[in-house]
Amino acid sequence: EIYMFEFLGVGVDNDKILVLGATNLPWILDSAIRRRFEKRIYIPLPEVSARVKMFELHIGKSGHELNANDFKDLARKSEG
Numbered sequence: 001e002i003y004m005f006e007f008l009g010v011g012v013d014n015d016k017i018l019v020l021g022a023t024n025l026p027w028i029l030d031s032a033i034r035r036r037f038e039k040r041i042y043i044p045l046p047e048v049s050a051r052v053k054m055f056e057l058h059i060g061k062s063g064h065e066l067n068a069n070d071f072k073d074l075a076r077k078s079e080g
């Protein structure tokens with residue numbers, strides 16, 4: 001009940017910003033909560049090329065022996 005009470009002001013013009021974070025399953029959110037937001041933005045999972053860059057960025061030069069093809073293989077085997 002308290003949780004829903006916090007959302008009563010959503011959609012009204014004011015200086016406050018509300019950020020709703022969800023998993024990659026936003027459709028599991030209660031429909032009553034979703035209706036209170038004016039905008040819904042769908043951000044798809046990253047494609048292979050973006051995943052390659054993420055692996056390169058996060059693994060960095062941390063003493064590995066991976067080459068460009070290894071990063072591509074990792075990206076292809078991952079699920080966005």
